[in-house]
Amino acid sequence: xxxxxxxxxxxxIDALLPQTQCQRCGYADCRDYAxxxxxxxxxxxxxxxxxxxxxxxxxxxxxRDLQSIPALADDVDAYAAEHVALIDEAxxxxxxxxxxVCPTDAIVGAAKRIHTVIAxxxxxxxxxxxxxxxxxxxxxxxxxxxxxxxxxxAAREMQSTHLRDxxxxxxxxxxxxxxxxxxxxxxxxxxxxxxxDKRALLAQILxxxxxxxxxxxDA
Ligand code: SF4
Ligand code: SF4
Ligand code: SF4
Numbered sequence: 001x002x003x004x005x006x007x008x009x010x011x012x013i014d015a016l017l018p019q020t021q022c023q024r025c026g027y028a029d030c031r032d033y034a035x036x037x038x039x040x041x042x043x044x045x046x047x048x049x050x051x052x053x054x055x056x057x058x059x060x061x062x063x064r065d066l067q068s069i070p071a072l073a074d075d076v077d078a079y080a081a082e083h084v085a086l087i088d089e090a091x092x093x094x095x096x097x098x099x100x101v102c103p104t105d106a107i108v109g110a111a112k113r114i115h116t117v118i119a120x121x122x123x124x125x126x127x128x129x130x131x132x133x134x135x136x137x138x139x140x141x142x143x144x145x146x147x148x149x150x151x152x153x154a155a156r157e158m159q160s161t162h163l164r165d166x167x168x169x170x171x172x173x174x175x176x177x178x179x180x181x182x183x184x185x186x187x188x189x190x191x192x193x194x195x196x197d198k199r200a201l202l203a204q205i206l207x208x209x210x211x212x213x214x215x216x217x218d219a
Contacts, residue, residue: 002040005063010038016057018156019163020049021103022125024076029103029167037062045070048079049123053153081149083139084122085129089114091136098128098137100174104146104166123147123163 014034025046027033036042037058044058052069059069085106087098094112099105106122109115117128117137123146129137146163150156 002043003063004038004040008038008061010034012061013037013058015160016050016054016061016153017047017160018049018054019160019167020079020123020125021127021163021167022049022079022123023127024048024079026076030164043070043073045073046076048072048076049081051149051151053151053156057153080124080126080139082141082143082147083124084119084142084144084147085117085124085126085137086140087115087117088136088138089116091134093134093136095133097131097133101127101131103127103170104163105170105173106146120144121146121166 010031014031017030017034019030021029023029025033025042027036027042030047033042033046037044044055044062044064047054055069055072056066058064059066087107092109092114094109094114096109096111096115098107098115099109103125104121104123106118107115107128108118119142122144124139126139129135129139145159146166148159150159
């Protein structure tokens with residue numbers, strides 16, 4: 001357990017994270033990582049999108065020795081800033097599995113229809129790439145409002161605020177859909193759980209991302 005000053009709130013830690021929601025840190029989103037840091041259960045060096053600026057800021061907030069800020073942890077995947085996802089529409093089968101995992105709702109398309117990425121809203125987090133069953137999504141270089149690689153937290157502030165808001169809206173939207181699905185099933189007289197369980201899907205994606213980051217480890 002790492003020491004954490006008892007005056008530091010989860011919000012203050014979360015405010016220093018880039019809000020890419022990419023799960024590279026090994027947590028479901030930035031807020032979960034902030035919570036683990038607050039509990040003294042995680043090191044400050046697990047956020048590739050945040051880079052050195054985030055590690056120094058977290059170290060300062062958590063009163064770590066600034067002379068020995070750790071390098072990025074070995075077991076986290078690199079993040080390709082200033083890249084966006086591109087769907088090969090000739091291969092896309094319209095399964096819609098990429099929709100619920102996109103933290104910024106940057107993908108548009110209905111079930112059994114071709115899907116496409118709104119580049120300006122894409123952070124390049126790669127969660128859709130992991131979720132796609134036919135591997136028809138790849139990254140291409142493009143700088144956007146959502147993925148610009150800012151060197152300082154001050155420069156990043158507007159971006160991270162925008163991404164936090166987009167993710168909050170995404171969670172509300174999908175919670176409402178899950179609620180609607182449950183209501184429809186209750187009205188239809190079935191007690192079966194919703195098939196689009198986003199939490200289960202995210203858990204699968206997180207496990208895949210961990211396996212990809214550390215292929216020699218046990219699942
Ligand atoms: S690694 Fe990704 S999810 Fe984790 S804190 Fe950084 S931006 Fe957020
Ligand atoms: S489109 Fe894909 S890479 Fe872009 S933000 Fe959404 S999930 Fe991440
Ligand atoms: S997950 Fe892949 S195949 Fe399915 S809709 Fe998205 S891009 Fe198309």
